Amino acid sequence: MRMHWDAFLDAVQERGEYRTRQEAERAARTVLALLGAHLVGEVRSELAARLPETMALVLVNPLQAHEPLPPERFIRAASAWIEGATERTATWDVSAVLSVVADVAGEELMNRILLQLPPGYDLLFGHPQPVD
Template sequence: MRWQPFLEAVQERGEYHGEERNDLAARLPETFALILLNPLQAAEPLSSERFVRAVSAWIEGANEQTAAWDTSAVLSVVADAAGEELLQRLLLQLPPGYDLLFGHPSAG
């Protein structure tokens, strides 16, 4: 994945509200923290499927399967940095399906 598409995807998806955004920003490298603290506004929530399709369009030679793999690799590291409690708060604010991309499928 190239740097600019990664930043744009995080900005588009990063519509976290309130303290979750600040808590996550405090646990990520400064460059990513700045993106979370100054996100672009999304017109509507982006489903996990549409997010993966968008990522696959940004990565040269990618398809939805490889984009899902790459996205999950990045987001699972974000999940580790966030910790379980913060991750659960974030997932409550995201459309269904992101739990799989973060490597933490919901039970039941």
């Protein structure tokens, strides 16, 4: 079921402790555009179907990534795209948005998303995976 726009932004704003919805929306758009470049096929389509329509469009029309970025480079890329961000604030932004995405995705889809990403993203989504 698709999450409503207001509920999604409210959750991002709360998790990120943003003062305004505009800050939450800016972070969400940037992080989802970067995430969309890393996901392919059915996984990206299923996640898009659960996000508010505007955010789904951001996810399926991503910024281009030449290769899957490890988590630390994903954060660096986010800091470059978010005006005034540092790597520290971008880490906060990425975690705020991706933790809401994890809630929207649910456990089964979340596991499939993590399989498409380099190791370490589980922590950014707030879903640490057991170490073998």
